[in-house]
Structure formats: C-alpha cells, structure tokens
Amino acid sequence: MQTEKSEPLRSGAADTRGKHRISAELKRLEQETRHLEEELDQLEKMESASVACKEILNNVGTRPDPLLPKTIGPANPSWDQWFEGPQDKSGCRCWIL
C-alpha cells in the first residue's frame, strides 16, 4: 500500500474516516460551485442598486412614524400615551410636561 510522504502511517479505519470527510467536503464544494454559478447567471439580468434605493426612498415616506419630528399622517392618539396621565410611582418621570 502506498502512503504519501507527508502523512504518517495510519490504520485502515482512520483512512476510511479521512476519505469520507474529504468526500463530504468535496460534495459541499461542488454544491457551492453550482450555487455560485446560478448566482452569476442571475446577476447577468440583475437590476442595479439604484433601483432598490429608489424603492426605499418611496416606501419610507409612505408610513406614519411617531418617532419622527415630521411625519406623514394620520397621527394616532396613542402615540402620546407615554407622556399622558398619572404614572405609576416606580416609573421614571424625566419627561417634559
């Protein structure tokens, strides 16, 4: 039986395990190759980033946001619930009345 110079002598069982491990890793690499090739194909027809950027700018402006100083409506009365009415004693009172 030939052994590679770089490897110490090993038992047959260790060889089998090593072979299975490398074989499994090889399968994973071959699978990844296929996935990467698919992705490369997709990129040929892919839209550029500016298309998504434009969508985001449009979307963000269409939702009412209670944490913004300036927002599209309608406003919900519950937005101000955190600063209304008597609060429990154990709550923090560091809001401006």
Place this chain on the structure above:
Amino acid sequence: MSSSSVSELKERHIAATETVNSLRQRLNHKRLQLLDTDIAGYAKSQGKSPVAFGPTDLLCCRILQGHTGKVYSLDWTPEKNRIVSASQDGRLIVWNALTSQKTHAIKLPCAWVMTCAFSPGGQSVACGGLDSACSIFNLTSPTDKDGNIPVSRMLSGHKGYVSSCQFIPDENNYLITSSGDQTCVLWDINTGLRTSVFGVEFQSGHTADVLSVSISNSNSRMFVSGSCDATARLWDTRVASRAARTFHGHEGDVNSVKFFPDGNRFGTGSDDGTCRLYDIRTGHQLQVYSPPHQQQGGTVPDAPMVTSIAFSISGRLLFAGYSNGDCLVWDTLLAKVILNLGSVHNSHEARVSCLGLSADGSALCTGSWDTNLKIWAFGGHRKVI
C-alpha cells in the same frame, strides 16, 4: 481502501476550492459593477432633507427596574405594550411598559438564558440559552408550590446554545430558533418536534454559530439569520435544504439581523462595528452605517461592536446598540447619526445588549448590562403632514 484514492480526492478538493474562490471573485466583481450608488448617495441626489431632532425630542420616559443581572434580551407584545425581558439573573420578567409594573417574574430552570420572545397572542413567552433548548411558558398557567410558572413545553434538539428565538407572526404554535450548532430550526410547539432544520451539515448553511434571526412581517415564510461566519442568510421555510441567498460584506460576527419594514430589505449589526442594509431580491449591499470615528477607512481595532438593531416603523430611523453603551440613532436614508441615546440625560450606564420597537412604533425599549430597561418616546413638537 487505497490511500491513492485519498490523494486523488485531495487533489479534487484543491481544484474545487480554487473553482469556488474564482467564482466568488467573479461574483464580487459583477456585484461591484451593479452597485452604481448606495442609499445615501441616491437620497442626496434627490435632495432628501435630514431628520432634525431637537435635543429633547427623544426622551427616556420609563425606567424598568427589577432585574439583578445584565439584561440580555427583550421582546414586545404585538399589542398592549407589554415587554418580556431575560437576564443573567436567571429570570424572565413581563412588564406593563406603560405603568412600569411587573406582571410576571419567572425563575428559569436553567439560569443561563440568552433570548426571549412573546407569542403573537401574548399568552406565552419563550426563552432559550446555554441549555440548548427553547422553553415555553404559558402566562395563564397556575403557579407551582414555589410560586413559579412551570415550563409548558421544552423544545429540545439543538446541539448547541439557543441564541435567538422568534414566533412566526400570527402563529402561536410555531417559532424559529437560531443556535450555536450552526443551524436554525422551525418548531411545532404543539408536538414539540422540529418541523425543519435550516443549515444541516454539508448543505448550504452557516459555517459557524448562528446568533440572530428575524422573520419577515410581510411574508412569514421568509427569515434571515446572522452568524459568526460573518454572513447573513435568507431562508424560505419551505426549503430547508439550502439558503435562498447568502449576504457577504461584514468582517466580523453578525450579532443582529432585522427585517426592514417594507419586507424587501433587512439590516444587520456586527462585531466589525458597522450596520448594513441588504436587498433580499438582488443580494446587493445597499448601505454601510459606519460611526464617524471609523470612517477613516478600514476596520479600527477595538471599535465598539454592534450588539443589536431595530428600525422605526417607517424605516427612516435605524437604532443600534453598541458594546460601549452607545445607542446611535441613524438616519437610514442619509446614513448619518442623528442622536446618541448613550450620551443623553438618563442614558444607560453600560452596554446596550438589546432593543426593540413597540408594535405601534411609538416607543423604543433598550435593555442593558446595567440591569435596566428604558423606554424612549418622542416628546417634542410633532409636525404631521
């Protein structure tokens, strides 16, 4: 079994590795060509005006005190302003955020908890941690003789710690966990069984611990995961065998992932100190959010790490907690820091480990290693257009 076939396999392995590396380079090059702008560049070109906060616009309006150890995780109910939090003290606490009162304190069988979540109906909470399991507690259960709520279901099967869990929106009986065993799992709580395992060995999954998950609100079949392998991955729950897409770019552990409100993008926060926004349909990295001291180029050693992120309900604001106690409020569109909640009156005194928005978007809750949770809301003059 001759070792000559082992050496043949090794040669094929080397060749396959070279093929993969070469394909990755081509992909990167092609992607760069498609990145004709980032969000900030586009927004500036459209004359987008910045968000202008006054100094007292975002205020701490509640401090939730009660944990005796670091707070690691928090989650809001989809309604009614309740929060569940998990702490190093081995407890879950359920809070009424509006009144600051504790409604439940659950002493956990395993004290090493890392994550917690509220069920959509608000009747149950889930948690997980170093016990490698996800435990479900029904808040309406009678307590046992020690006054503790018993575990109603234990989801076992992970081979590593449970880092994050989230219920599927509108599904009280399904949740997704992420784990140190490099997988995510979709669980059926009724049976306690794994419906799907995402990233099984040798499939297209993460290659290191998974730290975070986020399920899309607009399509609950899609979720993203973030990992110590520096990638985020998009999954379709119907296809457990491979990730739908892998997102590269970060240079360190991806600690936090969160879907953007429009459902077609998601944000990430990483040990490399940056947050990023990715597009799920194209895979493009649309924006990098890099704090000012890091913008000289390259990664700065010992830069504060991003621990957690959340978007405001419109997506205009990105909240990011950092390991140095900072909690930056980013203008998502112009990629500028508007405010640092870590340096205002009543800021946390240690790392912000978790944060989340209330369901109506009117409040942000931050949890910290200083053992407290704080609620922040807009207390300034609001202009409604």
